[in-house]
Amino acid sequence: MKGSALAFLYGLQRHGIRPGLARVEKLLGLLGDPQNDFLSMHIAGTNGKGSTSAFAASILREAGFRTGLYTSPHLSKFNERMQINGRAINDADLARLIPRVRKAARGVKGQLSFFEFTTALAFLYFSEKKTDVAVIETGMGGRWDATNVIAPLVSIITNVGLDHTAHLGSTLPEIAFEKAGIIKYGVPVVTGETHKAALSVIAKRARELDAPLIILGRAFDVDGDERSVDYTGIDGGIKGLELGLSGAHQMNNASVALAALECVRMYGLHITAKAVRDGLKKALWPGRLEVVKKRPLVLLDAAHNPSGAKALRAFLEGLKKRRLSLVIGVMNDKDIKGIFKELMPLADTVFLASPGIERSAPVEALERLALPFKKRVISAGSVKEACRLAIAEAGPEDAVCVTGSIFTVGEARGYLIKSKK
Numbered sequence: 001m002k003g004s005a006l007a008f009l010y011g012l013q014r015h016g017i018r019p020g021l022a023r024v025e026k027l028l029g030l031l032g033d034p035q036n037d038f039l040s041m042h043i044a045g046t047n048g049k050g051s052t053s054a055f056a057a058s059i060l061r062e063a064g065f066r067t068g069l070y071t072s073p074h075l076s077k078f079n080e081r082m083q084i085n086g087r088a089i090n091d092a093d094l095a096r097l098i099p100r101v102r103k104a105a106r107g108v109k110g111q112l113s114f115f116e117f118t119t120a121l122a123f124l125y126f127s128e129k130k131t132d133v134a135v136i137e138t139g140m141g142g143r144w145d146a147t148n149v150i151a152p153l154v155s156i157i158t159n160v161g162l163d164h165t166a167h168l169g170s171t172l173p174e175i176a177f178e179k180a181g182i183i184k185y186g187v188p189v190v191t192g193e194t195h196k197a198a199l200s201v202i203a204k205r206a207r208e209l210d211a212p213l214i215i216l217g218r219a220f221d222v223d224g225d226e227r228s229v230d231y232t233g234i235d236g237g238i239k240g241l242e243l244g245l246s247g248a249h250q251m252n253n254a255s256v257a258l259a260a261l262e263c264v265r266m267y268g269l270h271i272t273a274k275a276v277r278d279g280l281k282k283a284l285w286p287g288r289l290e291v292v293k294k295r296p297l298v299l300l301d302a303a304h305n306p307s308g309a310k311a312l313r314a315f316l317e318g319l320k321k322r323r324l325s326l327v328i329g330v331m332n333d334k335d336i337k338g339i340f341k342e343l344m345p346l347a348d349t350v351f352l353a354s355p356g357i358e359r360s361a362p363v364e365a366l367e368r369l370a371l372p373f374k375k376r377v378i379s380a381g382s383v384k385e386a387c388r389l390a391i392a393e394a395g396p397e398d399a400v401c402v403t404g405s406i407f408t409v410g411e412a413r414g415y416l417i418k419s420k421k
Helices: 003-015 022-030 049-062 091-105 114-128 172-182 196-208 250-265 273-282 306-317 336-346 363-373 383-393 406-420
Strands: 039-044 067-070 082-084 133-137 154-157 189-191 213-215 221-224 229-233 236-241 290-294 297-300 324-328 349-353 376-381 399-403
Touching: 022 091, 022 114, 039 049, 039 172, 049 067, 049 133, 049 250, 049 273, 067 114, 082 114, 091 114, 154 172, 154 250, 172 196, 189 196, 189 250, 196 213, 221 250, 229 250, 236 273, 250 273, 290 406, 297 406, 306 336, 306 399, 324 336, 324 383, 324 406, 336 363, 349 363, 349 383, 363 376, 376 383, 383 399, 383 406, 399 406
Parallel strands: 039 133, 039 154, 067 133, 154 189, 189 213, 297 399, 324 349, 324 399, 349 376
Antiparallel strands: 067 082, 221 229, 229 236, 290 297
16 A cells, blocks of 8 residues: 555544544545445444444344444554455555545544544454444444444443543442443443443433443353353354354453344344354454464553453463463553552562553563562563563463563564564
């Protein structure tokens, strides 16, 4: 793809986050409102929305639907953000569509943000490629998120945690209010949230909009382990499911996706039990408890807040007697202390890194925060160097986990996969 097109798009990042839907609505109107050309599912949440999106999209694909998937951020390449039937948009389509959106953007009053432009680009792509149904993940929050212009078949709020507090609020009810902003009048909303304070906010908004609220542990539930999952749903259940994604927390994510798809069935979309089984088993979501090497065991997990780190900790605790090294790089606007509190006690050695992005916490800052844990700490600088040192030091029965940020995992994945070839 011509570098100038993508360079323009990335240049929009300097304008930061710009709340409001007026700009993106105007832009989409000038493009012919492509978001109305396909059915959609809308997913918000602090953690698990990517995995839930991956499960839902995989099942829809197995059911025979031409399925779009819009997520953010990407791990390695911008193209990953918009996919159809598991294939990322190609460079030629990006190079062709970016100028079209850019031309339409001249008619918008006010400066568009990177995410507003990218969202319009994805919707135009899905429309042009005659997508049947698209799984749309919010970027942040929900109420003022650029994706919140769609009229979905179902709204999903995976959970609510303390993240993006500078933009969404400093308490669970405040953040829940922002995420509940995706709820639409009369449209079913499925949630995996169980915390009373957050759930009450979601429930209040659902009542106000006469939106049926479907809650994990009440209207649907899940049981089992990573090898075999039993789902009890709104209308029956299905036993012995295999999940393509690792970690006990993925059972909840899969069940939320299944409950949402039960709602979608009510609109006449035919989704068989076989499609459910095959879709869950084939689901892929790189960088989430992804194994990239077995001797030593090298895991990638993009846990970037305490809730995500807690889920990762539960998995790492199951590695039994393996000696564990952590490679950690975190963004400076995240709860680094909270992440460290969950993960540091498990580590024998910690390799600190700073991804090549402006928001990265400097290694020196990570060093200071690591001191209270009294661990062996090695400041490697770059993610690549941290991975190289950690793997070189590990024995064949040891484990290395790269975590702390999707940007850390993205850089590590690029290096590790390339080094395998």
